[in-house]
Amino acid sequence: MIREIVLRNFKCFPSVSLPFANLNILAGANGTGKSSVIQALLVLFQSAQSGSIGRNRLQLNGPLIDLGTGRDVLYRLSEADQFEIDIASDKASLSILAKVQSSKIDHVLDIVIQEASKDPNLAMPTKLLYLCADRLGPQKGYPMSMEDVSGNEIGRRGEYAPLTYFLHREDAVQNSKLLLENDDKRTFATLETQFTLWMRRLFPGFSAMTEQVAALDAVTLGLALQGQYGAADHLRPTNVGFGVSVVFPVILCGLLADSSTTLVVENPEAHLHPSAQSLVGEFLARVASGGTQVFVETHSDHVINGIRLAHKNAVLSTKDLQFFAFARTDKFGSQRVDIVPLSENSEFKIHPDSFFDQYDKDLKLIYGI
Numbered sequence: 001m002i003r004e005i006v007l008r009n010f011k012c013f014p015s016v017s018l019p020f021a022n023l024n025i026l027a028g029a030n031g032t033g034k035s036s037v038i039q040a041l042l043v044l045f046q047s048a049q050s051g052s053i054g055r056n057r058l059q060l061n062g063p064l065i066d067l068g069t070g071r072d073v074l075y076r077l078s079e080a081d082q083f084e085i086d087i088a089s090d091k092a093s094l095s096i097l098a099k100v101q102s103s104k105i106d107h108v109l110d111i112v113i114q115e116a117s118k119d120p121n122l123a124m125p126t127k128l129l130y131l132c133a134d135r136l137g138p139q140k141g142y143p144m145s146m147e148d149v150s151g152n153e154i155g156r157r158g159e160y161a162p163l164t165y166f167l168h169r170e171d172a173v174q175n176s177k178l179l180l181e182n183d184d185k186r187t188f189a190t191l192e193t194q195f196t197l198w199m200r201r202l203f204p205g206f207s208a209m210t211e212q213v214a215a216l217d218a219v220t221l222g223l224a225l226q227g228q229y230g231a232a233d234h235l236r237p238t239n240v241g242f243g244v245s246v247v248f249p250v251i252l253c254g255l256l257a258d259s260s261t262t263l264v265v266e267n268p269e270a271h272l273h274p275s276a277q278s279l280v281g282e283f284l285a286r287v288a289s290g291g292t293q294v295f296v297e298t299h300s301d302h303v304i305n306g307i308r309l310a311h312k313n314a315v316l317s318t319k320d321l322q323f324f325a326f327a328r329t330d331k332f333g334s335q336r337v338d339i340v341p342l343s344e345n346s347e348f349k350i351h352p353d354s355f356f357d358q359y360d361k362d363l364k365l366i367y368g369i
Contacts, residue, residue, distance in 0.1 A: 001293045006086035009075040011036035012335045021322040023288035025307065026297045028326030029354045033335040034297045038264055039065055040085050048124040049151055058098050058109040064130055064156060070100035070109050092122035125262035129253045132156045133266040138237035138245040141218035158249030162221040165195065165252055166210040174258040175290030191255055198251050198283060202276040203244055209234045243271035247280065254283055259291030269300035281306020289315050301356050312346040325355040
């Protein structure tokens with residue numbers, strides 16, 4: 001598990017240090033650095049997977065993340081043409097100094113490994129699943145070939161989710177904290193069964209059907225929702241609401257993850273009704289409770305409250321949760337990050353500005369308080 005990351009002169013941060021837990025929630029106003037923290041993790045993992053770190057190089061663009069050039073990454077007010085990323089995990093630590101050259105377009109940067117314990121790659125997760133905010137919406141067909149996915153078998157936009165579901169639907173879910181009972185009060189651990197049961201919590205009557213079309217190098221996905229055309233009538237995703245397709249890879253990732261996996265999800269609430277958003281929060285908490293380290297970037301009060309409910313129901317302990325509030329500072333181009341402690345009663349001990357306080361602000365204006 002990743003215990004800490006330190007960034008210096010990286011994107012909008014002159015300097016920031018973040019301690020991590022099993023479940024890490026990154027929240028706050030737009031443009032305050034949430035994605036930058038995730039990007040730092042992704043660029044390290046991407047570089048480790050490609051072997052670049054072993055060659056003293058940092059790969060800025062690849063299957064997980066595209067950061068552009070060194071100038072795009074360097075903190076704008078930096079007095080030096082270099083930035084630093086330090087990371088510490090249970091197994092090892094790694095400190096790299098990346099050099100930015102102003103005379104050329106550099107998509108791969110030379111780095112100096114300032115400090116490393118054991119093998120530098122041991123500081124990285126064994127497996128990382130990442131879903132970006134710009135997930136793939138409903139499609140008529142999905143790709144069947146997973147080329148250069150850097151271990152991210154779902155694809156960063158969720159484009160390989162139907163194929164992965166098709167290939168692994170008979171596999172057993174390893175996380176016992178995610179296992180649900182069926183209508184007969186029986187528990188079957190197959191991915192297909194548990195995926196269907198979790199999706200039915202969000203969308204009653206849900207069922208899915210996948211089929212390979214070898215001649216087109218594609219996988220088709222059929223979706224059905226109770227009360228629409230009947231569970232037996234599977235429709236194209238383009239004829240079913242956006243929310244079903246967009247959350248499909250989120251639930252699948254969580255069920256595929258195990259204790260060796262790091263799961264990173266941006267905006268899991270996209271296109272979902274508030275009740276479904278809350279259930280996704282609970283789901284991600286259960287994923288983390290089974291040993292997967294989870295990073296969630298969200299703007300949803302409902303996802304947050306779903307996580308708090310999971311905490312209240314003892315799915316996760318206080319020490320297993322870390323809430324981060326990102327905000328702007330008075331200094332141009334820099335941001336601040338506050339840790340928001342959660343009490344044993346699942347209440348926030350502090351309430352930073354712009355940390356899920358808009359509801360109260362609006363009510364005060366509505367009622368003239």
